[in-house]
Amino acid sequence: KLLSWKSRGARDLLCRICLVSAISSALFTNDTTCVVLTEFVLKTARQQNLPPHPFLIALASSANIGSSASPIGNPQNLTIAVKSKISFGDFLFGILPAMLMGVFVNALVLLCMYWKSLSVQKDVEDPSGEMVPLEDMTSHRFSPAIMSRHESSSPSVHVENEVIHQDTQKISSKRSGYLVVIGMLISLFRGFNMSWSVISAGLALVVLDFEDAEPCFEKVSYSLLTFFCGMFITVEGFNQTEIPNTLWKFVEPHARIDHVGGIAVFAAVILGLSNLSSNVPTVLLLGKLVDASSASAITGGNWNGNKAWLILAWVSTVAGNFSLMGSAANLIVCEQARRA
Numbered sequence: 001k002l003l004s005w006k007s008r009g010a011r012d013l014l015c016r017i018c019l020v021s022a023i024s025s026a027l028f029t030n031d032t033t034c035v036v037l038t039e040f041v042l043k044t045a046r047q048q049n050l051p052p053h054p055f056l057i058a059l060a061s062s063a064n065i066g067s068s069a070s071p072i073g074n075p076q077n078l079t080i081a082v083k084s085k086i087s088f089g090d091f092l093f094g095i096l097p098a099m100l101m102g103v104f105v106n107a108l109v110l111l112c113m114y115w116k117s118l119s120v121q122k123d124v125e126d127p128s129g130e131m132v133p134l135e136d137m138t139s140h141r142f143s144p145a146i147m148s149r150h151e152s153s154s155p156s157v158h159v160e161n162e163v164i165h166q167d168t169q170k171i172s173s174k175r176s177g178y179l180v181v182i183g184m185l186i187s188l189f190r191g192f193n194m195s196w197s198v199i200s201a202g203l204a205l206v207v208l209d210f211e212d213a214e215p216c217f218e219k220v221s222y223s224l225l226t227f228f229c230g231m232f233i234t235v236e237g238f239n240q241t242e243i244p245n246t247l248w249k250f251v252e253p254h255a256r257i258d259h260v261g262g263i264a265v266f267a268a269v270i271l272g273l274s275n276l277s278s279n280v281p282t283v284l285l286l287g288k289l290v291d292a293s294s295a296s297a298i299t300g301g302n303w304n305g306n307k308a309w310l311i312l313a314w315v316s317t318v319a320g321n322f323s324l325m326g327s328a329a330n331l332i333v334c335e336q337a338r339r340a
Helices: 010-028 029-048 052-067 075-084 088-113 114-118 133-142 142-148 155-189 193-210 214-218 222-242 243-254 259-279 278-299 303-324 329-339
Strands: none
Touching: 010 029, 010 052, 010 088, 010 114, 010 193, 010 278, 029 329, 052 303, 052 329, 075 088, 075 222, 075 243, 075 303, 088 155, 088 303, 114 193, 155 193, 214 259, 222 243, 222 259, 222 329, 243 259, 243 278, 259 278, 259 303, 278 303, 303 329
């Protein structure tokens, strides 16, 4: 609703997509954000006769950038937070300024790239012609046969009570969902175990939904899961060759984070690997190497070690925007758009 409410045109819609996807991905991961919003973005673009490509790119790129702000924003951030033992608050406030600047720059670049295509004014489709969801049809539409069959039992009163019950259940379910999310965030800021906090919140939401989970499982992309399983196996095999350790020993003296040049070299290594093997395998590959060398990079203690980890989290996440293979969110958006 926030994306389409009082939208002032294509450019306004693109900026909203950038903002909403960035915030959502920081709370619910970039992959989840792309799964949920891709279909809605396509539907909105189709209703307004707009080209979908700018909005899909805005969704994927902003979801990647926004997910960098929190340890639960994407899998590589959670891996980094667990290995480095950085608290949720330190992680969030350490990357938040860069994330906000990244979302702003991303929206600005997309507006410049697609300014002409977003300037074309086209006729808007009549939303009344949309297909009505099946559950709405079964709740509010009745055939003459059904009406005649239930005339004697006051069907209108029964239907009205059923609708009121469904609306009340939806409202209570939404409120419960908001409370669960708020409780999860409080637990994370209080320093509780991130994995268990998120799993507990997810189980609570499943229980509160009171619906069959089978439709959710049908939406699982098993081809993507197979792809990443193969990627992780490949990375582990590559680690066993000792080639990464040899290359890191050569690069590490030039990639120390005590000066701008070292940070640039460190970022370039992460950027290259992230686009070759995706960002999650890159973090698994570089994680233990960074852990071993970050303490000796500068004589400054934990803050400098945390700085190396945060640079790894930020660059590996943003690097996903440079190629299709750089991030799972990119693949999800493409797969969802192709199916649509």
